Amino acid sequence: MANQVLRPTDIDPREFIAAVDHPVRRADAEVLLDLLEDVTGQQAAMWGPSIVGFGHYHYRYASGHEGDSCAIGFSPRKANLVFYGLTYGEAAEPLLAKLGKHRRGAGCVYVNKLADIDLAVLRQIAREGYEFTTTVMHRPAPGSEPSEGR
Numbered sequence: 668m669a670n671q672v673l674r675p676t677d678i679d680p681r682e683f684i685a686a687v688d689h690p691v692r693r694a695d696a697e698v699l700l701d702l703l704e705d706v707t708g709q710q711a712a713m714w715g716p717s718i719v720g721f722g723h724y725h726y727r728y729a730s731g732h733e734g735d736s737c738a739i740g741f742s743p744r745k746a747n748l749v750f751y752g753l754t755y756g757e758a759a760e761p762l763l764a765k766l767g768k769h770r771r772g773a774g775c776v777y778v779n780k781l782a783d784i785d786l787a788v789l790r791q792i793a794r795e796g797y798e799f800t801t802t803v804m805h806r807p808a809p810g811s812e813p814s815e816g817r
Contacts, residue, residue: 673714673718673734674714674715675713676713676715677713680711680712680713681711684696684697684700684743688745689743692743693743695748696719696743696748698781698786699719700719702786702789702793703719703739703740703741704721706721706793707721707738707739707794709722709738712737714736714737714740718737718741718742718751719740719742719743720736720739720740720751721737721738721739721740721797722738722739722801723735723737724736724738724800726804737751737752738752738796738797738800739751739752739793739797739800740752747779748778748779748780749777750775750776750777750778751774751775752796752797752800753793754776754796755796755804756795756796756798758791758795758799759796762791762792762795763792765785765788766784766785766788766789767783767788768784769783
């Protein structure tokens with residue numbers, strides 16, 4: 668297997684967020700950390716130098732490439748907040764239509780600030796994305812199975 672670029676690190680997500688320069692982006696990241704820990708039931712972990720991830724799963728493609736990744740996550744970048752793992756599953760499209768001001772990339776959702784979106788809808792999208800990633804899309808990694816009742 669090739670060396671995996673995105674892997675968990677020992678960086679404390681709260682320390683990473685505290686070092687974000689942009690005050691709105693930093694405050695939004697603090698809210699997201701608590702919100703996504705609550706939704707997933709997973710403690711945040713840094714994946715690579717800039718992604719705050721929640722849960723993890725093992726993937727294997729038909730090509731034979733395989734590895735591990737966070738189930739869902741976000742990154743407080745200079746230009747915007749980037750969300751990962753929220754576009755998967757049948758529930759994603761109708762919920763994204765209700766989210767508020769955002770744009771989409773290849774598998775990512777970009778938001779300028781949390782004030783631009785509906786946090787209740789974000790909660791739903793995050794829950795659906797986490798469930799889909801860890802139960803349907805790929806084999807869950809050990810210890811990443813969703814809790815009962817989620």
